[in-house]
Amino acid sequence: MNDLFTLVVSKxxxxxxxxxxxxxxYAMIAKQNLVKKIIGMNILQTAVILFFITIGAKRDATIPIxxxxxxxxxxxxxxxxxxxxxxxxLMLTAIVVAVSTLGVALALAIQxxxxxxxxxxxxxxxxxxxxxSEVNHG
Amino acid sequence: MKPAAIIIVLLFGALLGYAAMxxxxxxxxxxxASVHVSPYYIEHSLTQTSVPxxxxxxxxxxxxxxxxxxxxxxxxxxxxxxFLMRVFRHTEPDSRMYRHLPSGITLxxxxxxxxxxxxxxxxxIDLTWVPYNLVVKTTSRLIVPFSQLFALxxxxxxxxxxxxxxxxxxxxxxxxxxxxxxxxxxxxxxxFSEKRAVGLCVLGVFIxxxxxxxxxxxxxxxxxxxxLAVLFAGDGVAARSHGILMVEVGxxxxxxxxxxxLYYSLASSGRHDEGL
Amino acid sequence: MIWQIEFVVLLIVLICGIAAxxxxxxxxxxxxxxxxxxxxxxxxxxxGAVDVAFTEASxxxxxxTVLFVAAVFRTSRRTKD
Numbered sequence: 001m002n003d004l005f006t007l008v009v010s011k012x013x014x015x016x017x018x019x020x021x022x023x024x025x026y027a028m029i030a031k032q033n034l035v036k037k038i039i040g041m042n043i044l045q046t047a048v049i050l051f052f053i054t055i056g057a058k059r060d061a062t063i064p065i066x067x068x069x070x071x072x073x074x075x076x077x078x079x080x081x082x083x084x085x086x087x088x089x090l091m092l093t094a095i096v097v098a099v100s101t102l103g104v105a106l107a108l109a110i111q112x113x114x115x116x117x118x119x120x121x122x123x124x125x126x127x128x129x130x131x132x133s134e135v136n137h138g
Numbered sequence: 139m140k141p142a143a144i145i146i147v148l149l150f151g152a153l154l155g156y157a158a159m160x161x162x163x164x165x166x167x168x169x170x171a172s173v174h175v176s177p178y179y180i181e182h183s184l185t186q187t188s189v190p191x192x193x194x195x196x197x198x199x200x201x202x203x204x205x206x207x208x209x210x211x212x213x214x215x216x217x218x219x220x221f222l223m224r225v226f227r228h229t230e231p232d233s234r235m236y237r238h239l240p241s242g243i244t245l246x247x248x249x250x251x252x253x254x255x256x257x258x259x260x261x262x263i264d265l266t267w268v269p270y271n272l273v274v275k276t277t278s279r280l281i282v283p284f285s286q287l288f289a290l291x292x293x294x295x296x297x298x299x300x301x302x303x304x305x306x307x308x309x310x311x312x313x314x315x316x317x318x319x320x321x322x323x324x325x326x327x328x329x330f331s332e333k334r335a336v337g338l339c340v341l342g343v344f345i346x347x348x349x350x351x352x353x354x355x356x357x358x359x360x361x362x363x364x365x366l367a368v369l370f371a372g373d374g375v376a377a378r379s380h381g382i383l384m385v386e387v388g389x390x391x392x393x394x395x396x397x398x399x400l401y402y403s404l405a406s407s408g409r410h411d412e413g414l
Numbered sequence: 415m416i417w418q419i420e421f422v423v424l425l426i427v428l429i430c431g432i433a434a435x436x437x438x439x440x441x442x443x444x445x446x447x448x449x450x451x452x453x454x455x456x457x458x459x460x461x462g463a464v465d466v467a468f469t470e471a472s473x474x475x476x477x478x479t480v481l482f483v484a485a486v487f488r489t490s491r492r493t494k495d
Contacts, residue, residue: 020431032495033494046454053351064191068190085192095268
């Protein structure tokens with residue numbers, strides 16, 4: 001029982017990240033409004049970025065900017081003193097890609113509204129079915 | 139749909155949770171993510187590139203190809219938005235609204251009739267017009283130039299403090315969006331037109347790719363900034379720092395132009411005449 | 415870092431995320447999403463990722479929220495779920 005408790009508590013960051021990812025995934029699947037789906041996509045993206053940053057953290061280490069200047073001696077840098085910078089680099093790219101997809105997704109949503117006058121998934125589907133049955137029978 | 143969604147979500151969550159039990163404890167310096175390549179970056183980036191910010195050095199120098207393609211991704215997002223939404227045919231709207239400034243009377247001119255003559259007394263307003271708000275306009279007039287200065291500082295100081303090309307470019311774009319929100323969209327389009335925005339998008343990508351080609355013309359590999367030492371009259375280490383600055387400027391210009399163009403397209407739904 | 419602060423910020427992030435997808439008014443959802451973005455930025459700054467937090471602060475609170483509000487302005491504001 002004791003090691004189950006330590007298992008849960010020492011990895012609490014991971015459980016919260018997984019919960020956030022599941023919130024985003026649920027919004028993308030189950031919500032019917034298109035803008036809510038886009039919000040769910042962004043929540044999923046930021047939760048994945050949080051997961052990567054969590055991997056790169058180190059206890060008692062400082063931010064990945066090397067101490068420089070006139071009052072710092074040029075001693076050897078120890079890698080254990082600095083937080084892992086590699087996930088940060090990858091996640092900078094991920095944030096920029098997230099905002100690009102957000103822009104294109106919102107442009108698509110506005111175009112869909114212009115054509116179908118609704119942002120609800122079921123109404124759009126029923127209009128699409130009516131259009132295709134008209135094309136088939138008419 | 140909802141019960142199926144809940145089952146899928148719980149299943150995925152349980153799977154990920156089961157995988158998470160094998161992870162190293164949080165904050166462990168001996169975790170597998172921190173022992174292979176990143177100690178090399180941490181220990182050698184200052185001596186090889188003379189840039190103290192390790193993230194900027196890795197982003198623009200050691201992993202420069204990734205950043206080039208990411209700049210191309212954000213450029214293609216701007217172009218995709220242009221193709222999706224832009225309405226080029228100039229259809230005349232059903233009615234236009236004008237406001238007579240000295241008396242405050244609002245005129246509505248229907249389609250086909252002549253608008254009032256161009257003079258300082260008549261101001262064209264949007265169909266969704268809100269009253270002139272002195273507080274918003276004055277505050278944004280104060281904020282916009284200082285935020286642009288701060289954005290230029292962030293781009294230039296990315297070597298020594300958190301920052302770099304993306305952050306500065308986004309803040310520059312946001313300052314122009316602030317100006318467009320506080321005043322009219324037409325006033326903002328008069329100062330920073332769509333042609334200029336799209337042209338700057340392309341210019342930023344050219345600067346980045348052009349730096350790589352310049353390195354190739356000077357004899358080294360593509361995006362190997364050490365070859366720029368002949369231009370900057372220094373050694374290879376300082377040349378790498380200057381090369382990083384050049385590509386960061388290119389990235390900042392592209393990001394600013396794309397953010398402004400995205401806002402223009404979305405707020406006016408492609409017509410570029412009125413907006414938020 | 416101080417684990418109490420981190421725990422509180424994580425909780426606020428979770429609550430903002432769940433609220434952003436449950437609210438029926440799309441403008442409220444956009445603003446809640448902006449708050450979620452900003453709390454995530456704080457969380458990353460606590461964990462030492464200062465570059466990433468800077469980018470998320472400018473992108474999430476500056477551009478993302480404005481784009482959402484512009485899209486809601488051009489489409490409808492009410493939603494059924």
